[in-house]
Amino acid sequence: MLEGKNILVCVSGGIAAYKVVDVVSRLKKLNANVNVIMTKSATNFVAPLTFQTLSQNFVNVDMFEEPKTWEVEHISLAEKADLVLIAPATANVIGKIANGIADDMLTTVVMATKAKVIFAPAMNTNMYTNPTVKENIKKLKEYGYEFINTNVGLLACGTYGEGRMAEPEEIVEYLKSSFYDKDLKEKKIVITAGPTIEPLDPVRYMTNFSSGKMGYALAEMAKNRGGNVVLITGPTHLSPPNGVKVININTTREMLYAIEREFDDCHVLIKAAAPLDYRPETVSDKKIKKGEEALELKFIRNPDVAMYFGKIKGEKIMVGFAAETDNLIEYAKGKMERKNFDFIVANDVSKEGAGFRTNTNIVNIIDKSGSVSEYPLMSKDELANIILDKVVGLLN
Structure with a gap:
């Protein structure tokens, strides 16, 4: 179902970025064409070369670096994508997109795309349950964006609770299901x-x-x-x-x-x-x-x-x-x-x-x-x- 599909994976700066390496690997094994965008803070957790090797495509980080084609890079990626995944979706990136802020490659592409956008949130329990974050998620859902539920588990900060990013296999299953007609809905x-x-x-x-x-x-x-x-x-x-x-x-x-x-x-x-x-x-x-x-x-x-x-x-x-x-x-x-x-x-x-x-x-x-x-x-x-x-x- 993912063969030949253009999947744009947007990686923001959270410890769960390491899990997205597995997500990209799984998508490639399903013959999807994967492009990766990283925020600068995401590169502190995973090197761009890792995603470049797995996706077999150049990894975009800087809005203003030398373009690899004559196309406007962020518009080209936005238009080519069949589906956009933001993982991990931090409170910061959720807040930016919910409020129309486009100040880096990731948020600019999300603003420019007409493809379905799916968030895989990952953050500390207190941040995830913060009223501002909840309101931003609610607003984005009303705009038509989709969210993969977080898991309850051990978090990087050492606490146990809500906010753990979904596992790679769960994320890939969700992406696969996104391309099916929902002709059995409510059955x-x-x-x-x-x-x-x-x-x-x-x-x-x-x-x-x-x-x-x-x-x-x-x-x-x-x-x-x-x-x-x-x-x-x-x-x-x-x-x-x-x-x-x-x-x-x-x-x-x-x-x-x-x-x-x-x-x-x-x-x-x-x-x-x-x-x-x-x-x-x-x-x-x-x-x-x-x-x-x-x-x-x-x-x-x-x-x-x-x-x-x-x-x-x-x-x-x-x-x-x-x-x-x-x-x-x-x-x-x-x-x-x-x-x-x-x-x-x-x-x-x-x-x-x-x-x-x-x-x-x-x-x-x-x-x-x-x-x-x-x-x-x-x-x-x-x-x-x-x-x-x-x-x-x-x-x-």
């Missing part, structure tokens, strides 16, 4: 992801190969598109997207109960998890010892989570998944009809690039009319947006 999207597990004894359990990557991609993209996202996830090694409500579960029954608590006011349920269909009839309270004979366990059916909610979904949109190894379309169509999905995403997990734990997928999407749309190998992020496009179409 509650419940997404399930990952496997479930069923214990056999205190040290063993059964599960499946689901990694949760598809469900997590859907959660991130739905959040980027403005959705109020609830991610109900079985055990995975993935980090959930920022800004998403996460509910961790283990068993299939726990997943059902978690969905039930979120279901009444949701608009969309996307069943990307792979809950186990069976569980042991009894769970041993002691470790099962190895014996001479074969081990026999009796399994009973778990509740069918998708079928349960398919019967009561009413006008809600419900999306299912079918991971098969043969007769893909036939099995997927049958599953969609039985469970009352609005459409189903079917993939043959025996195909290279479409199996479990991959970052890609190859799918067929089948709708209620029986129409089958084939999609070639693509990233799970790309597929997530295709699925959400179809959800938006049904919501509208």
Whole structure:
């Protein structure tokens, strides 16, 4: 989503400037074109050469230094930018911009740009809660500027409280989401992801190969598109997207109960998890010892989570998944009809690039009319947006 975008990063003089080095590095890895402006005080914390090396562009500090092109530098940067990030945004720079002061390269560019401007504040708690600073932030928000929330944590001054700048990954996620249409705004999207597990004894359990990557991609993209996202996830090694409500579960029954608590006011349920269909009839309270004979366990059916909610979904949109190894379309169509999905995403997990734990997928999407749309190998992020496009179409 950031590939080819022109991101202007404005660094002001605060200790959190060191974090912006990581922000620029992450943006470049996402193939954004990054330009950096620093205030003179910012150069006391990070050398311009650091940002120049990472961004692969000249770093602007002085309004009156020798121009690198025949263009008026601050106007050129302002007009070229698709998005402007001010990080760290100190009380000083917030106050200047709120009151129309343009006395250096950073504030002049912000005054001249028509691009979206996003502040990532960083300052001492007392400064952050000062009425003047609060009033300046309020004024800028009314003008249409955006602010990334600060975190509560240990500050450079040694105190613990509000005013810590958002972490680099949080800032980059916010920037990515800025380029999406907010077509899921005010929609509650419940997404399930990952496997479930069923214990056999205190040290063993059964599960499946689901990694949760598809469900997590859907959660991130739905959040980027403005959705109020609830991610109900079985055990995975993935980090959930920022800004998403996460509910961790283990068993299939726990997943059902978690969905039930979120279901009444949701608009969309996307069943990307792979809950186990069976569980042991009894769970041993002691470790099962190895014996001479074969081990026999009796399994009973778990509740069918998708079928349960398919019967009561009413006008809600419900999306299912079918991971098969043969007769893909036939099995997927049958599953969609039985469970009352609005459409189903079917993939043959025996195909290279479409199996479990991959970052890609190859799918067929089948709708209620029986129409089958084939999609070639693509990233799970790309597929997530295709699925959400179809959800938006049904919501509208």
